[in-house]
Amino acid sequence: MILLVLIITPFVAALVLAFVGDRRFAPEINIFGSFLTFIAGVALAFEVYEHGPIIAGGKFFFVDAFSVYLSVLTAFVSMTTAVFSRGYMQREREHGRVGHLRMRFYHAMFQMFMFAMLLCLLTNNIGVLWIAMELATLSTVLLVSLYRTPNAIEAAWKYFILCGVGIAQALFGTVLLYFAAEKVIGEGGEALLWTNLIGVSGQLEPTVLSLAFVFLVVGYGTKVGLVPLHNWLPDAHSEGPTPISAVLSGLLLNIALYALVRCKVLVDGSTHTHYAGNIMMGFGIVSIVVASFSILRQKDIKRMFSYSSIEHMGIATFAFGLGGSIATFGALLHMLMHSLTKSSIFFTVGHACQMHRTQEIARIKGLFKGDSFVGWSLMLGAMAIAGMPPFGIFTSEFLILTATIKDVPLLTPFILIGLGVAFAGLLRKVQYMVSGDVPSYFEPLKTARAPVLLHMAMVLILAFYIPDFLNKWFHAAVELLK
Amino acid sequence: MNLQVLAQVNSFLAALVLLTAFAMLSQRKINSLVTLFAWQGLFLSINTAVVGFVASKHHLYISSLLTLSIKVILLPYILHVLVVRLKIRKDVETIVNIPTTMLIGIALVIFSYHLTAPVRQMSTLITRSTLAVALATVMIGLLMMITRKHAVTQIIGFLAMENGLFFAATSATYGMPLVVELGVALDVLIAAFIFGIFFFHISTTFDSLSVEQMESLREDT
Numbered sequence: 001m002i003l004l005v006l007i008i009t010p011f012v013a014a015l016v017l018a019f020v021g022d023r024r025f026a027p028e029i030n031i032f033g034s035f036l037t038f039i040a041g042v043a044l045a046f047e048v049y050e051h052g053p054i055i056a057g058g059k060f061f062f063v064d065a066f067s068v069y070l071s072v073l074t075a076f077v078s079m080t081t082a083v084f085s086r087g088y089m090q091r092e093r094e095h096g097r098v099g100h101l102r103m104r105f106y107h108a109m110f111q112m113f114m115f116a117m118l119l120c121l122l123t124n125n126i127g128v129l130w131i132a133m134e135l136a137t138l139s140t141v142l143l144v145s146l147y148r149t150p151n152a153i154e155a156a157w158k159y160f161i162l163c164g165v166g167i168a169q170a171l172f173g174t175v176l177l178y179f180a181a182e183k184v185i186g187e188g189g190e191a192l193l194w195t196n197l198i199g200v201s202g203q204l205e206p207t208v209l210s211l212a213f214v215f216l217v218v219g220y221g222t223k224v225g226l227v228p229l230h231n232w233l234p235d236a237h238s239e240g241p242t243p244i245s246a247v248l249s250g251l252l253l254n255i256a257l258y259a260l261v262r263c264k265v266l267v268d269g270s271t272h273t274h275y276a277g278n279i280m281m282g283f284g285i286v287s288i289v290v291a292s293f294s295i296l297r298q299k300d301i302k303r304m305f306s307y308s309s310i311e312h313m314g315i316a317t318f319a320f321g322l323g324g325s326i327a328t329f330g331a332l333l334h335m336l337m338h339s340l341t342k343s344s345i346f347f348t349v350g351h352a353c354q355m356h357r358t359q360e361i362a363r364i365k366g367l368f369k370g371d372s373f374v375g376w377s378l379m380l381g382a383m384a385i386a387g388m389p390p391f392g393i394f395t396s397e398f399l400i401l402t403a404t405i406k407d408v409p410l411l412t413p414f415i416l417i418g419l420g421v422a423f424a425g426l427l428r429k430v431q432y433m434v435s436g437d438v439p440s441y442f443e444p445l446k447t448a449r450a451p452v453l454l455h456m457a458m459v460l461i462l463a464f465y466i467p468d469f470l471n472k473w474f475h476a477a478v479e480l481l482k
Numbered sequence: 483m484n485l486q487v488l489a490q491v492n493s494f495l496a497a498l499v500l501l502t503a504f505a506m507l508s509q510r511k512i513n514s515l516v517t518l519f520a521w522q523g524l525f526l527s528i529n530t531a532v533v534g535f536v537a538s539k540h541h542l543y544i545s546s547l548l549t550l551s552i553k554v555i556l557l558p559y560i561l562h563v564l565v566v567r568l569k570i571r572k573d574v575e576t577i578v579n580i581p582t583t584m585l586i587g588i589a590l591v592i593f594s595y596h597l598t599a600p601v602r603q604m605s606t607l608i609t610r611s612t613l614a615v616a617l618a619t620v621m622i623g624l625l626m627m628i629t630r631k632h633a634v635t636q637i638i639g640f641l642a643m644e645n646g647l648f649f650a651a652t653s654a655t656y657g658m659p660l661v662v663e664l665g666v667a668l669d670v671l672i673a674a675f676i677f678g679i680f681f682f683h684i685s686t687t688f689d690s691l692s693v694e695q696m697e698s699l700r701e702d703t
Contacts, residue, residue, distance in 0.1 A: 127662030134669045154696040179654045189659035207600040
């Protein structure tokens with residue numbers, strides 16, 4: 001019941017917003033819809049917490065510890081993003097970058113995107129998982145090109161084509177998976193249900209699953225933004241409106257990784273080797289190193305933080321690939337921390353860009369003096385994302401590093417180099433932007449502080465204290481995945 | 483009709499699908515490309531119906547009809563209208579010349595046969611030999627997207643890939659469950675809607691549909 005409310009709310013909100021259009025209260029409807037979704041998510045989480053995994057709707061939906069924690073995270077970040085987007089999009093319209101029609105489209109598609117992501121997380125059918133993933137891409141393509149500048153259209157086209165091609169490979173992988181499953185479970189829809197598959201994963205043909213995983217990792221890996229399949233990501237994340245950058249970086253990457261990890265568990269069950277894990281570790285290491293060096297060269301602030309997203313997704317993918325309790329726990333925590341920190345950074349970056357009317361790092365200056373709140377939150381956000389204590393990312397990276405040193409010590413230097421380079425690159429550039437005098441074109445604005453403060457507070461608190469229920473969720477998820 | 487004949491028909495249709503894929507690879511005119519795409523969809527649709535008959539899987543008839551209406555009638559029609567409206571008459575430049583592309587295509591077919599060998603050995607379906615053709619169609623679609631720098635041909639390549647995937651599902655497993663097939667068809671429809679919008683945006687912003695001008699977002703090295 002709660003599950004239905006959770007999945008239906010964003011869909012209904014999308015319809016309502018498409019119908020209401022660009023009225024004065026449209027952003028409030030957007031916030032309210034996201035708020036309802038969040039409440040439903042929390043309620044569902046309590047139910048899973050009390051009674052364990054839920055299968056509902058004729059086995060169509062399945063919620064366990066792993067998916068419920070991501071659902072709550074998705075609903076939470078989309079709620080805070082909706083709050084941030086209210087003021088931000090208002091100003092974008094005053095600056096004449098978007099008109100009535102596009103605002104209507106923006107709000108409706110924002111909710112549609114939430115719907116697609118929640119469907120990914122809640123469905124039991126890995127075919128439907130694929131469909132929802134494609135829907136999530138399609139609903140955001142035209143949001144990336146919302147400003148209709150040549151760069152925005154180029155970015156959106158790349159996003160559309162590259163993710164379309166990538167996700168097509170994942171469909172082929174799914175077909176192969178179905179082929180293997182059908183032999184064991186029998187024909188019909190039952191053979192694509194996760195709950196059935198996981199029970200018989202030991203009997204699935206290992207050669208077919210190994211082949212399927214190659215396609216799945218290329219497909220979903222494109223969406224996670226793993227190097228060398230990451231080409232679309234910095235463009236799409238930097239050219240769209242900032243609220244969309246926040247949800248793309250903070251949420252969509254997580255969902256794609258979720259799909260990949262689900263597939264990995266099946267393949268592991270079938271092959272009984274570390275084959276899938278090794279592939280993921282390889283992609284992870286390459287992503288960490290390449291992305292961190294790319295950070296050094298960026299001139300656009302949003303592009304820089306997009307590369308940092310690739311780096312962090314690389315770390316999480318690596319940790320899931322490594323497996324074992326500590327690494328998996330670290331990866332789950334890392335997904336949560338990255339999501340909260342990165343979306344908070346994008347909120348701040350959005351404010352900074354609007355105040356300077358540019359995304360160029362060289363032209364953003366004097367944030368401490370201009371607006372000390374934005375300056376400090378950018379500085380602290382960058383420190384958090386770079387992995388400085390006392391923020392949560394330090395905790396998760398520390399766990400992952402500990403596991404790496406224990407299991408594959410030879411790979412530790414690569415991760416450390418990646419982290420070090422990213423740290424230096426990010427802080428040097430952020431330092432430049434926050435210090436100095438206020439330039440003449442600086443324009444002070446009213447900022448939405450609540451979302452940033454909320455996210456940063458959570459990242460800070462979770463570094464010291466992980467509440468019991470979260471701990472139990474993570475442990476349950478680790479049991480499922482390792 | 484006995485099973486043997488139907489298996490022959492199935493292989494023959496698979497050959498035709500592959501042939502249209504190669505024909506698309508060698509075609510420079512966008513109008514002819516759209517026509518070829520429609521033919522490929524038609525062969526696919528007939529093949530799906532034949533497989534549905536052989537395996538007596540009634541949901542495959544629905545998939546067949548869906549393919550017929552979307553990939554043979556609707557999408558080619560939309561593409562045709564767009565080509566006329568946007569006044570695209572010029573031939574498409576290829577990055578790699580066409581004979582070389584064809585050779586790469588042949589290599590891809592051989593590679594696909596090699597890759598799907600373990601699956602074919604395990605399968606007991608009469609359609610198993612066509613799985614390699616399906617994968618080859620996917621890869622040729624991908625090759626087409628890479629070698630043509632034009633928005634419309636990239637989309638046709640993308641849709642040809644989708645055809646290959648659909649074909650793969652029919653030949654490996656007698657089709658995915660209906661809910662998945664319907665969902666995929668829905669996604670294709672939405673994608674069609676989106677690229678239609680895109681063509682207008684690109685042609686108004688860049689004055690032409692060639693994507694070669696879209697290179698401002700590169701990394702400076």
